[in-house]
Amino acid sequence: MSDSPDYTVADDLAVALTLAAEADLIAMDRYRSQDLGIQLKADKSIVTDADTRVERMIRDHLAEARPHDAVLGEEFGDAGSSHRRWIVDPIDGTSNFARGVPIWGALIALVVDEVPVVGVVSAPALGRRWWGATGHGAWVQEHGGEPRRIRVSAVDALEDATLSYNNLQTWDQYGHLDHLVALSRSVGRTRAFGDLWSYMLLAEGAIDVAGEFDVKPWDIAALVPVVTEAGGRVTSASGSSSLSELSVIASNGVLHDAVLTRLRG
Structure with missing residues (x-):
């Protein structure tokens, strides 16, 4: 075209x-x-x-x-x-x-x-x-x-943060279950709200970190402008902005680098 x-x-x-x-x-x-x-x-x-x-x-x-x-x-x-x-x-x-x-x-x-x-x-x-x-x-x-x-939260310490991790099986499938467990020990609360709900709660400031594996571009693309315009950050687990890496990590921005560091083990 x-x-x-x-x-x-x-x-x-x-x-x-x-x-x-x-x-x-x-x-x-x-x-x-x-x-x-x-x-x-x-x-x-x-x-x-x-x-x-x-x-x-x-x-x-x-x-x-x-x-x-x-x-x-x-x-x-x-x-x-x-x-x-x-x-x-x-x-x-x-x-x-x-x-x-x-x-x-x-x-x-x-x-x-x-x-x-x-x-x-x-x-x-x-x-x-x-x-x-x-x-x-x-x-x-x-x-x-x-x-x-809407606006993301201002939480600036992992020990005060709420994490939504979605599906445990896919974290395990992609070799990151141990990293997720380690991250869960660093945060204040863990939940699994699931699917679009996790990321929209993050954009509203109700939670602070969300992520999952085994995702496709259509699972991610619409989330990015909502979260980023709310002041947050969205990458893959490797830190890339690519929509094709089969993972997504979203945060309020302040916590993002600390989360990625723990996910890299």
């Missing part, structure tokens, strides 16, 4: 928020449905008919609104070639969705020249939507009310 026209970050954020609103309607219509279609993918994860419906809607909308942009989605892969790429997880937390746990939602990101510049995280079963865009701050809207700006 040829390069796209010039769009402002505000224009792109408006598109992403529109997509999130449509995604919420589709997903909530299927949430806790008795006839929800569930299939097992090759990697043993599950996909529901809601995942595929949401991603098709997003792709169709972007084909009209941003025809020159590329799209990468969890369910239907990569389409197009451009320095602007939308990265989409139609339902992050599909297992939760399928079992009636309300921690799930759409992750919609725009990445320009490999840098996430717009991120929307929408969790309708929790009644919350978060967004961040370069230069526009990070925000949360609860139950359709007035958006409020």
Whole structure:
């Protein structure tokens, strides 16, 4: 595809928020449905008919609104070639969705020249939507009310910090379980809120460190603008800004280097 026209970050954020609103309607219509279609993918994860419906809607909308942009989605892969790429997880937390746990939602990101510049995280079963865009701050809207700006915590000592580690099995799979245990001994509290919820709690200042392994670009891209615009920092476990290293560590920024040092053993 040829390069796209010039769009402002505000224009792109408006598109992403529109997509999130449509995604919420589709997903909530299927949430806790008795006839929800569930299939097992090759990697043993599950996909529901809601995942595929949401991603098709997003792709169709972007084909009209941003025809020159590329799209990468969890369910239907990569389409197009451009320095602007939308990265989409139609339902992050599909297992939760399928079992009636309300921690799930759409992750919609725009990445320009490999840098996430717009991120929307929408969790309708929790009644919350978060967004961040370069230069526009990070925000949360609860139950359709007035958006409020959010900020990471100012906690500056690990012994006072709360850590959310998500899935123990993947820390073990990637050889970091011992490092996680060591880190857990350094912090004040450990929890496993899971999926998008961990990172949005971090952006709101409710917890201080979150991380996991075995993640893909669509699991990470939308989180980055929200956390960074809230004043935090997001890298891989190695400290890279790459979206393709299969790990993500997010923090309030102040604690980040100390966390990475402990994870390197």
